[in-house]
Amino acid sequence: xxxxxxxxxxxxxxxxxxxxxxxxxxxxxxxxxxxxxxxxxxxxxxxxxxxxxxxxxxxxxxxxxxxxxxxxxxxxxxxxxxxxxxxxxxxxxxxxxxxxxxxxxxxxxxxxxxxxxxxxxxxxxxxxxxxxxxxxxxxxxxxxxxxxxxxxxxxxxxxxxxxxxxxxxxxxxxxxxxxxxxxxxxxxxxxxxxxxxxxxxxxxxxxxxxxxxxxxxxxxxxxxxxxxxxxxxxxxxxxxxxxxxxxxxxxxxxxxxxxxxxxxxxxxxxxxxxxxxxxxxxxxxxxxxxx
Numbered sequence: 001x002x003x004x005x006x007x008x009x010x011x012x013x014x015x016x017x018x019x020x021x022x023x024x025x026x027x028x029x030x031x032x033x034x035x036x037x038x039x040x041x042x043x044x045x046x047x048x049x050x051x052x053x054x055x056x057x058x059x060x061x062x063x064x065x066x067x068x069x070x071x072x073x074x075x076x077x078x079x080x081x082x083x084x085x086x087x088x089x090x091x092x093x094x095x096x097x098x099x100x101x102x103x104x105x106x107x108x109x110x111x112x113x114x115x116x117x118x119x120x121x122x123x124x125x126x127x128x129x130x131x132x133x134x135x136x137x138x139x140x141x142x143x144x145x146x147x148x149x150x151x152x153x154x155x156x157x158x159x160x161x162x163x164x165x166x167x168x169x170x171x172x173x174x175x176x177x178x179x180x181x182x183x184x185x186x187x188x189x190x191x192x193x194x195x196x197x198x199x200x201x202x203x204x205x206x207x208x209x210x211x212x213x214x215x216x217x218x219x220x221x222x223x224x225x226x227x228x229x230x231x232x233x234x235x236x237x238x239x240x241x242x243x244x245x246x247x248x249x250x251x252x253x254x255x256x257x258x259x260x261x262x263x264x265x266x267x268x269x270x271x272x273x274x275x276x277x278x279x280x281x282x283x284x285x286x287x288x289x290x291x
Contacts, residue, residue, distance in 0.1 A: 001037075001051055009033040016065040023060055031060045038069050046076035064093035075102065080109030097124045101135040105142070113143035134161050134170040138177055150185045157181060172202035176209050183216075192216045 009032030010017075016035065020028040034056040041049035053066075053073035060066045071086030084106040087099045104119040119125075120140035128136060137156060144153035157178045161170070179194035195216065198209035 001034075001055055003033050003037055003052075007033050007036050007040075009036060011036045012039075019063050019065045020060070022063070027059060031056050031063070031066065034059070035066070035069050038073050042073065042076055046073065049073045050077045050079070062093075064090045067093065068099070071099070071102075075106065075109075078109065080106045084110070097127050098129075098132060100124045100128060101132055101139050104136065104139045108139065108143055108146060113146035116140065116143040130161070131168075131170055134159075134174055137161075138173065141177060141181065145181065145184070150181060154178070154181045154185060167201045167203070172198050172207055172209065175201055176207045176212075179209070179212070183212075188216065 009029045012032050034052045037052040038049045050073040053070040056066050057070045067086045067090040071083045074083035087103045104116040107115040125136050141153040141156040175198035179191045183191035195209050195213040202209050
């Protein structure tokens with residue numbers, strides 16, 4: 001797959017670069033450039049990222065960072081079976097349990113929420129850092145919802161991290177998930193409050209909490225560009241109607257003038273006919289007088 005010339009491979013994380021040092025330099029550079037493309041496209045073009053990850057995987061399948069990148073590209077493309085296999089491979093290579101929550105979410109994607117819940121209660125969860133534990137809580141709540149257990153999902157999300165006033169990288173998503181679960185359970189007033197709290201914490205726009213809040217408040221957003229186009233179309237239609245009326249007026253005027261000219265011509269012809277008629281009627285009298 002083509003790679004832009006400005007991508008050198010130096011952009012990758014230094015830890016990943018260190019892993020690639022086990023490869024010949026030319027090969028390491030090629031793998032690095034493909035990994036850069038994976039990271040660059042992951043959010044906006046998951047399928048494109050997936051394609052570059054497969055190239056990197058063919059070149060260096062025994063590098064844990066490559067397996068992890070391939071896992072995230074497959075996950076973003078909703079290829080959960082492939083993603084789970086790659087995450088498991090990376091975990092075997094490194095012994096790192098940081099991928100445990102996303103592995104559990106892959107189980108959800110594969111239609112196995114019960115398995116995700118089992119992973120949420122596994123000893124590995126206690127080895128996760130705070131961010132990982134919050135992520136695991138989100139996955140567990142999602143699994144509960146998959147199983148139709150809304151109340152259990154709400155309880156799962158209730159935690160010190162949810163109640164904290166401080167804003168952490170996970171705060172907006174946690175508050176959003178809680179608000180969404182409340183709304184699904186029909187607790188609209190509480191849901192609105194938590195969507196508002198999610199908006200306060202969502203400094204980088206990672207959720208659509210503001211849109212959800214506006215929807216609950218009955219606020220409708222108008223597409224200004226579409227409205228302008230509609231106004232312009234209305235103006236064009238109005239101008240066209242005016243032009244049509246002008247043309248009709250001109251036609252009517254022409255027809256009226258022509259009618260007047262025809263009527264005048266007919267009057268003249270009638271007068272001539274009358275004169276001819278008078279002249280024709282006097283001739284016999286004159287003949288009779290001569291006689």
